[in-house]
Amino acid sequence: MGYRELPPPRPLRGEIECAWTAGVAEGAPAESLDVLPDGCMDLVWTGRELLVAGPDTGPHPARREPGVLSAGLRFAPGRLPALLGVPAAGVRDQRVPVAELHPALARRALARLEQGEPPLPVLLGLALALPGDPAEHAVRIVAAQLEQGASAAATAHRLGWTERSLHRRCLAAFGYGPAVLRRVLRFRRASLLLYDGVPIAEAAAEAGYADQPHLSREVRAMAGVAPSKIYGGQRGA
Numbered sequence: 447m448g449y450r451e452l453p454p455p456r457p458l459r460g461e462i463e464c465a466w467t468a469g470v471a472e473g474a475p476a477e478s479l480d481v482l483p484d485g486c487m488d489l490v491w492t493g494r495e496l497l498v499a500g501p502d503t504g505p506h507p508a509r510r511e512p513g514v515l516s517a518g519l520r521f522a523p524g525r526l527p528a529l530l531g532v533p534a535a536g537v538r539d540q541r542v543p544v545a546e547l548h549p550a551l552a553r554r555a556l557a558r559l560e561q562g563e564p565p566l567p568v569l570l571g572l573a574l575a576l577p578g579d580p581a582e583h584a585v586r587i588v589a590a591q592l593e594q595g596a597s598a599a600a601t602a603h604r605l606g607w608t609e610r611s612l613h614r615r616c617l618a619a620f621g622y623g624p625a626v627l628r629r630v631l632r633f634r635r636a637s638l639l640l641y642d643g644v645p646i647a648e649a650a651a652e653a654g655y656a657d658q659p660h661l662s663r664e665v666r667a668m669a670g671v672a673p674s675k676i677y678g679g680q681r682g683a
Contacts, residue, residue: 527618598625
């Protein structure tokens with residue numbers, strides 16, 4: 447079955463980066479993999495559990511069992527916490543059952559899944575039923591500024607905030623302070639380039655690293671492996 451990314455559902459386009467499905471064919475061996483930090487949060491159906499995948503600061507182990515289809519909605523950085531009404535820092539590096547956050551919504555979604563409905567429409571219905579409001583526009587500005595390498599001071603100044611306010615808002619929306627968020631978003635850009643087969647030195651320059659050794663250190667810190675292990679690889683969730 448493999449891993450497949452799909453366009454974001456129209457009702458939440460702009461909030462969701464993509465939908466995805468993943469699975470291992472019946473009779474094939476189980477697969478173990480690491481999900482790498484990307485600043486995003488997902489609503490996930492594992493085939494057995496309905497979870498919120500919090501923002502990661504390092505590789506998170508995942509396992510795909512034969513014949514079990516998993517699916518998810520990947521929200522752009524900073525978007526899901528506002529809809530959930532839960533600070534991102536509270537679920538950082540965790541996979542939290544939706545039932546712990548919104549029991550009634552989880553029960554309804556699980557009932558639909560148990561009736562055999564496809565998981566992606568169920569996840570979309572769950573996302574649309576979340577009680578919060580979309581994230582404020584400033585969240586998009588923060589992500590864009592830091593992804594481009596702006597400093598915390600410059601980002602706060604552009605928004606008319608203090609650096610302390612920026613830090614507090616970043617923890618709530620992204621799960622990280624601005625310095626860590628900038629590192630994660632830069633790593634994400636580099637890792638996508640490496641997955642696509644861009645040479646390591648070229649990926650380092652394009653993603654904004656000082657040089658190839660700088661990229662190598664960050665990849666080891668964020669992914670636990672050397673860049674060569676990501677180069678030309680397969681993306682996963």
